[in-house]
Amino acid sequence: MKNYLDYLEKRRSYYELDNQVKVDNKEIEALIGKVLVATPSAFNMQSAKLLLLFDEKHVEFWNKVNATFDNSINKTKFKGFVEAKGTVLYFIDRNIVGKMQDRFPNYKQSFDIWANHENAIVQSNIWVALRGANIGASLQHYNPVIDKWVTEEYGLDKNFELLAQMPFGNIISEPEPKEKFPASERIKIIE
Ligand SMILES: Cc1cc2nc3c(=O)[nH]c(=O)nc-3n(C[C@H](O)[C@H](O)[C@H](O)COP(=O)(O)O)c2cc1C
Numbered sequence: 001m002k003n004y005l006d007y008l009e010k011r012r013s014y015y016e017l018d019n020q021v022k023v024d025n026k027e028i029e030a031l032i033g034k035v036l037v038a039t040p041s042a043f044n045m046q047s048a049k050l051l052l053l054f055d056e057k058h059v060e061f062w063n064k065v066n067a068t069f070d071n072s073i074n075k076t077k078f079k080g081f082v083e084a085k086g087t088v089l090y091f092i093d094r095n096i097v098g099k100m101q102d103r104f105p106n107y108k109q110s111f112d113i114w115a116n117h118e119n120a121i122v123q124s125n126i127w128v129a130l131r132g133a134n135i136g137a138s139l140q141h142y143n144p145v146i147d148k149w150v151t152e153e154y155g156l157d158k159n160f161e162l163l164a165q166m167p168f169g170n171i172i173s174e175p176e177p178k179e180k181f182p183a184s185e186r187i188k189i190i191e
Pocket residue numbers: 011012013014138139140141175178
């Protein structure tokens with residue numbers, strides 16, 4: 001793929017994944033790290049924090065998620081999660097947001113919103129960058145039901161708020177195309 005727009009257009013929600021990824025864990029870690037650092041945040045606060053699980057740790061995680069939901073996750077969907085290569089867990093570091101709110105009380109409510117915006121941009125950028133490395137991913141939300149054990153299991157700061165989980169892996173099949181509104185219906189142009 002040649003450029004950013006190619007990666008952006010290739011990004012999809014991939015549910016049929018396995019662990020036969022051609023890129024090694026260290027390279028994936030470096031790629032995700034670069035994307036995280038390159039992503040902007042309000043007042044440069046950098047409140048997005050990640051947990052990266054690979055291989056057995058990833059498998060353990062998804063088995064525990066499923067157990068938390070009484071093993072009720074759709075079997076086909078769950079197979080794609082648990083048989084994938086790894087998972088990125090996305091958090092807001094509430095310690096950082098709180099400090100910004102104390103420093104700039106006029107923007108107190110905005111910092112909550114901006115922290116979510118920042119995290120969404122990180123999520124999107126990583127989703128696209130993984131696709132650029134030929135790795136498929138999807139975005140999942142088993143929080144807040146799993147929050148308590150995630151904090152304990154991985155020794156995380158209690159002020160880390162879990163926002164999303166992104167299982168990723170080798171792409172087994174391309175999803176069906178989805179209908180999209182033409183840009184002309186969503187953009188008003190004045191010139
Ligand atoms: C903010 C946000 C939340 C989403 N939450 C979920 C989710 O919890 N589970 C899921 O399977 N897909 C989730 N998705 C994926 C969307 O359904 C998907 O991106 C959309 O239908 C477009 O399909 P595509 O990703 O294949 O282009 C989410 C996407 C976004 C942007």
